[in-house]
Amino acid sequence: MRHPLSLLEQRHSAPSRQLGEPGPAGDELLALLGAAIRVPDHGKLVPYRLILLQGESKRIFGERLAALSLRVNPDLPESKREKDRTRYEFAPLVVAVVAHLDPDSKVPVIEQKLSAGCVAYNLLLGAQALGYGAQWLTGWAAYDRDAAGVLGLADNEQVIGFVHIGTPQLDVPDRDRPALADVLRTWTP
Template sequence: MSPPLDLLMQRHSVPSRQLGAPGPEGAELRALLEAAVRVPDHGKLVPFRLIELRGEAKQAFGERLAAIAARNPALSKAKREKERTRYTFAPLVLVVVARVAADSKVPPIEQEVAAGCVAYNLLLGAHALGYGAQWLTGWAAYDADVAALLRLAGNERVIGFVHIGTPQIDVPDRERPAVEEVFSTWTP
């Protein structure tokens, strides 16, 4: 493999429950964020933003999510506890938010994909810095009450929660699709 592609070939997700301290802070975090927002952006709309969850804020966010999840009377005590602690493992969780300008000539899908590229750049950047990361969604990414909790505007939605920290275990890479399964050549 070509050394310039090594970073892409070695990147894999580390389960959020297996991420611990330390995580990026200060100038290192700033550099990661600057790299993450260097994405294709048709129309220069900047159709994304990031929300940091760190320290006690992660615990408070989890408590609020557990309360929101508890509106489901069938939710078991174990699942409620899982919601309460979901964001407490990695030292840093970044909420990637798409901001879709409906009045733009740029289709909404392109704006959302740009935000998705930010999330993926966070994964690549974390890996390049020696951290582990995982991009998660789950019910909270699509829930109106969670959107209100995050103070999202009507044109915003969660693209994902990117958990970043130091891997606490070695995670084997998963099997990837063979190129022949996903690649073809168009012919007229």
């Protein structure tokens, strides 16, 4: 019998450049997305949005980001321009997880961002549960307002991360993890 926590114990990221077809689609994709949004949400604000990048839209998004980075840094080496241009093309699905923030809410903005972050993490767990690999990446585009404009984000929205999902093309070894004893303490008064 499988240990109830085995999914969490085995969770690891698969590098986005090693993710290929197939990826979740159709009803399976809808089920994954529906499960991913079952997150803590203080105040029922729904402080997150999902934007799917699939097919040709991934290439176009990368091209627009490469043009933005070149405008900001005209001396950008070709290798970095190429990386910006192609970084979204490997995995068959990239989900931009967006924090939709209400700064006037009684719920602190950090809690709203954490809720959106939980959506990104649920995508990682859900993809793994379905047999896919996934990686949560940010990069400069997650923090850049012009890149946010390419995605059509409002002023009160920001990218929490780009979750790349697909089938690992290589076995990905797990990385070293901290020992629990190194990060755990019990508070006593």
